[in-house]
Amino acid sequence: MQTCLRFFGATVPALLVGALVLIVLADVLARNFFAMSILWAHEFAIVMLAAAVWLGISGAAAEGQLFGISFLTDRLPPRAARQVQMLADALVILIAGAVIHAAWAQITTARFTKFLTLGWPKWVVAALLAFGMALVILGRIAAILDALRDKRA
Secondary structure, eight states: OHHHHHIIIIIHHHHHHHHHHHHHHHHHHHHHHHSOOOTTHHHHHHHHHHHHHHHHHHHHHHTTOSSTHHHHHTTSOHHHHHHHHHHHHHHHHHHHHHHHHHHHHHHHHSTTOBOTTTOOBTHHHHHHHHHHHHHHHHHHHHHHHHHHHHHHO
């Protein structure tokens, strides 16, 4: 599971940012040297940036870098630190669930709008958000299970 979370949370966002830079660079060069823009570049860049951010959040969460909880837990006794971390994980799961609910609402209301040059439905961005938050939830559940296993050992 951790390999899958790392792939979608770190590798895919890094590739998306690299592709984003290349597409924006190509568009800027086309405008400056040929006086014409790549029509779909702006909309594609929006989708790629959204995907990189939403999936990147799941990578940060999987690595425990999403919130500054360690600032507090590092100063607590080990047992209390585990409890506070598990509480924080539970809150992250609840918040991510609420975000998925909001993304679903956006998907159902924006299903007829499209990006003009790409022709893609705009709900794709909300679907990427929901997918990223589902990965956050999976990552936090895995962290809770690991903490419970470590506690027993």
